[in-house]
Amino acid sequence: MSIVHETLDHAASASIARFTHGLSPAAVMGAWFDWATHISAAPGKQLQLAEKAVDKARRYAQFATKCATATDKTEPCIEPLPQDSRFSGEAWQSPPFNLIYQGFLLQQQxxxxxxxxxxxxxxxxERQLQFLMRQLLDTVSPSNFLPTNPEIQRQTLADGGQNLVRGAQILAKDLQAMIADAPPEGTEDYQPGRDVAITKGKVVYRNRLIELIQYAPLTENVRPEPILIVPAWIMKYYxxxxxxxxxxxxYLVGQGYTVFMIxxxxxxxDDxxxxxxxxxxxxxxxxxxxxxxIVPDQKIHATGYCLGGTLLSIAAAAIAREEDDPFASLSLLASQVDxxxxxxxxxxxxxxxxxxxxxxxxxxxxxxxxxMAGAFQMLRSNDLIWSRVTQSYLKGEEPFMNDLMAWNADGTRMPYAMxxxxxxxxxxxxxxxxxRFKVEGRPVSLTDIRAPIFAVGTVKDHVAPWPSAFKIRALTDTDVTFALTSGGHNAGIVxxxxxxxxxxxxxxxSKMDRHVDPQSWEAATDKQDxxxxxAWVAWLDGHSGAVTKPPAMGAPKAGYTAITDAPGTYVFQK
Known part of the structure; x- marks a missing residue:
């Protein structure tokens, strides 16, 4: 295809993307066509759906009858999914609202x-259709509307409608911020270098893509092996x-480690x-x-977070095929290699x-x-979109902001080619x-990695599900220590x-345990508060030497001088 033809195709798709928020209409239509074609030729499935519809109507009618005649609380005919807390309040358990939400859950099922x-x-x-159907149903949940939400109605009566006035004001501010492309309100209280990213250190190296920060010691002596942290390029490092x-x-610096951060x-x-x-x-x-x-003649504890862990794994495998391993250990935090x-x-x-x-x-x-943010929000629309609508625009509550949420609003772009x-x-x-992944024209193999690995998964991770992160133990030929922590992709790590x-x-x-599945490992491993x-620092200590004096900040003779104070300049780029 010529450049002219390719340019026309790209321009057409880019124009459509403005109206679809980056989702491909062809991908969506392909999924629906696949479903429509097959269900039209599946009379057994059609009959099953009809039977299920009749059964759900029967259950709902019985439930409604009991609600109309019983003097005590009526047991629901369907329970919400464990992660669905929209209808857990006591106000939802009384007529007519119990009828409303029970009908919604039956239809959802x-x-x-x-x-x-x-x-x-x-x-x-099938996964795409489940996702799309969930998005459509979430938009019409009775919890999203004043006439069908008893909790909002009670608050409206108690506040004399002022909650709706406050909600309208919050909505106006949000729309204004969206038009102005301004960050969410409250992020101004968490500025890098002032409120967050304030651990003392120096930028000791800079190129067109990174600044390398070396943090100042907080202890008299340190472990001889430094720690390099490779964060994902999809996020600001802080x-x-x-x-x-x-x-x-x-925390790491306070435990006696010399820490470097990309x-x-x-x-x-231009990139x-x-x-x-x-x-x-x-x-x-x-x-x-x-x-x-800066720290000569010492092995390095290399640590990667999210895609930074994937990149670190690629680099470690490429290094291992060419030269002596420079790593004392590898730590992969919520990272995937499979x-x-x-x-x-x-x-x-x-x-x-x-x-x-x-x-x-x-x-x-x-x-x-x-x-990118829109795609991630859709993955958890109940938590990240509709709960915000309810809390802010109906209840009139100002959105809560903390350091992690402010960081989340401080995103980064990703270059086209990469x-x-x-x-x-x-x-x-x-x-x-x-x-098949090639570095400098040759495939790399994760089995070449010899450094011990500490891998972390988080229970509620929607980005790197922990069973996926767990696969590192079957793809490497070294000892793997795996930690599973409560929380999600970000909060579980922080x-x-x-x-x-x-x-x-x-x-x-050990290498002999590579074939244990994640569920069996989880069932056999004790949980700790x-x-x-x-646990990670204890593991690092076990793979480190005796303490010594901290290294100098930078190595001027080798060309690594203190350029500026941490957090550097790249972190402020918008």
Missing amino acids: WWHNVVTGVPGVSAAH ILDLSPENSLVK SWKNPDA RDLTMGDYRELGVMASLDAIKA FTEPGELQLFINESQLSFLDSVMWKQGYLDTTQ HSEYLRKLYLNNDLAEG SRVGHPRRSFQVGTM GSWWE
């Missing part, structure tokens, strides 16, 4: 039956250096051609060179969707933060786990010591 279990429909299309009580960096540049249209190889070379490899100069089960993100990963996304990025040169490459090679084709509602499980698997941070 029936529509789930409609799009699942149809003979011949592909598993990928999720690991939030306010002091929530800072993993400060701070990624926020790419723009459209940056590749995965550039991120590996200018990010991980350049940082390793700097650390070797992408066959990437959770609900796989709903957005297919050839049609990626081609459509390529066109969006082709026009801009990058994927914008708002486009983002397209990692989505296709990792998510779509699973090249890394299957031995699990400060002393948090009152945190627990974790941890266990080490507290933060996994403490």
Whole structure:
């Protein structure tokens, strides 16, 4: 295809994307066509759906009759899913609201039956239809509307309608902020360098893609092996250096470790051609060179978070085939190296969707933060969209803001070439786990990694589901210690010591234990209260030497001088 023809295709798709929020209409229509074709030729499934509809109508009629005649509380005819707390309040248990929400749940269950279990429909299309149906049903949930929400009605009566006035004011502010492309209200209280990302340190190296921060010691002596942290380029690094009580960096420094952190540049249209190889070379490899100069003759505890862990694994495997291993250990926090089960993100990963996304990025040169945020919000629409509508616009409550939420609003872009490459090679084709991912023209193998691994999964992770993160134990030829912590992809990792509602499980698997499945491991591993941070530091201590004096800040003779104070300059890029 000529450049002219390709340009026309990209321009057309990019124009459509403005109205579809980046979702490919062809991908959606393909799923519906697959379903419609097969259900039309499945009289048994049609009969089953009719029977289920009659059965649900019967159950609902019996429930309504009991509600009309019983003097005591009537047991519901259907229970919400465990994660669904929309109708848990006492006000929902009285007529007519119990009839309203029970009818909604019965319909929700029936529509789930409609799009699942149809003979011949592909598993990928079935997952897409489940997701789309859930989005549609969430929009009409009775909890979203004043006439059908008893809790909002009670508050409206108690407040004399002022909650709706406040809600309208909040909505007006949100619309104004959206038009002005301004950050959510409250983020101004969590500014990097002032409120968050305030652990003392220096930027000791900078290139066109990263700033490398070396943190100042907080203890008289330190472990000889430094820690390099590789965060995901999809996020600002300071999720690991939030306010002091929530800072993993400060905790590590306080435990006697010399910590280095990569701070990624926020790419723009000029960076459209940056590749995965550039991120590996200018990010991980350049940082390793700097650390070797600043802390010579020492192995390194390398740590990767999310996609940073994936990139670190690629770099470690490539290094292992060429030279002596520079790593004392590898720690992978909520990271995946096998992408066959990437959770609900796989709903957005297919050839049609990626081609459509390529066109969006082709026009801009990058994927914008708002486009990524919309996809993640849809994965948890109840928690992130409709609960906000209820709390803010109906109850009139100002949205709560904390350091983690403020960080989440401070997104980064992703360059066209790199983002397209990692989505296709990792998510779509699973090249890394299957031995096809090439570095400098040759495939890398995770089995070449010899450093011990500490891997962390989080129970409620929608981005890197913990059973997927657990697969590292079967893809490497080294001892793997796996920790499963309560919380989600972000809050589970930012699990400060002393948090009152945190627990974790941890266990080490030797090379002989590679075939244990995640559910069996979970059932056989004791749960402990507290933060996994403490277990990780104990593990790091066990793979570290005796304490010594802290290294100097930078290595001027080798060209690594203190450029500026932490948090540097890249973190402020918008």
